[in-house]
Amino acid sequence: MDDELLEVLTGAGVPATLFLNLRWITANPRVVERLAADPLFELANHGSRHLPMSVDGRSAYGIGGTRSAAEAVDEVWENHEALTSITGSPPRWFRSGTAHYDEVATKVAVALGEQPVGFTTNGDFGATASSDQVRAQLMAAPAGGIVIAHMNQPGSGTAAGVAAAVTDLRASGVDFVTLGAGGGTRV
Numbered sequence: 001m002d003d004e005l006l007e008v009l010t011g012a013g014v015p016a017t018l019f020l021n022l023r024w025i026t027a028n029p030r031v032v033e034r035l036a037a038d039p040l041f042e043l044a045n046h047g048s049r050h051l052p053m054s055v056d057g058r059s060a061y062g063i064g065g066t067r068s069a070a071e072a073v074d075e076v077w078e079n080h081e082a083l084t085s086i087t088g089s090p091p092r093w094f095r096s097g098t099a100h101y102d103e104v105a106t107k108v109a110v111a112l113g114e115q116p117v118g119f120t121t122n123g124d125f126g127a128t129a130s131s132d133q134v135r136a137q138l139m140a141a142p143a144g145g146i147v148i149a150h151m152n153q154p155g156s157g158t159a160a161g162v163a164a165a166v167t168d169l170r171a172s173g174v175d176f177v178t179l180g181a182g183g184g185t186r187v
């Protein structure tokens with residue numbers, strides 16, 4: 001858990017949709033309880049095994065995807081059940097590990113009641129970006145855009161970059177919302 005990033009968001013009152021993977025949930029149960037209880041955050045489904053969603057094993061970034069419709073179902077549903085029991089309501093949003101999907105896998109997520117989500121701006125390049133790069137990425141995000149960044153890589157440039165961008169974006173009138181509050185369509 002990148003506690004510094006969490007402090008930036010809570011300190012500045014920046015809402016966020018937090019996509020949590022089941023393995024991370026299992027490893028960080030206390031943190032997840034705290035995040036679930038914070039009205040600033042909306043918890044969403046980032047998969048059970050953090051795999052690209054496919055029905056034939058198609059890979060992304062060298063990570064092999066789910067190999068069948070059944071595995072695609074498991075990738076959504078195991079974490080769906082975990083998040084439902086933690087938050088008391090089913091997650092609305094799904095983003096697969098790597099954010100890659102094939103056409104059938106997106107239909108699988110929809111059939112299970114979750115909206116597959118992409119993104120418009122890669123905020124931290126997998127937590128490899130410097131704080132200056134993170135700031136620049138966020139400053140360049142389009143109005144209404146979805147920025148992704150990582151909360152599971154403490155020590156990256158993400159927290160400092162987000163902090164700098166939030167201050168500057170707020171000063172220029174930009175506001176931040178969760179996907180749910182942003183009026184994203186429900187499946």
Ligand SMILES: [Zn+2]
Pocket residue numbers: 046050096097098
């Ligand atoms: Zn991920």
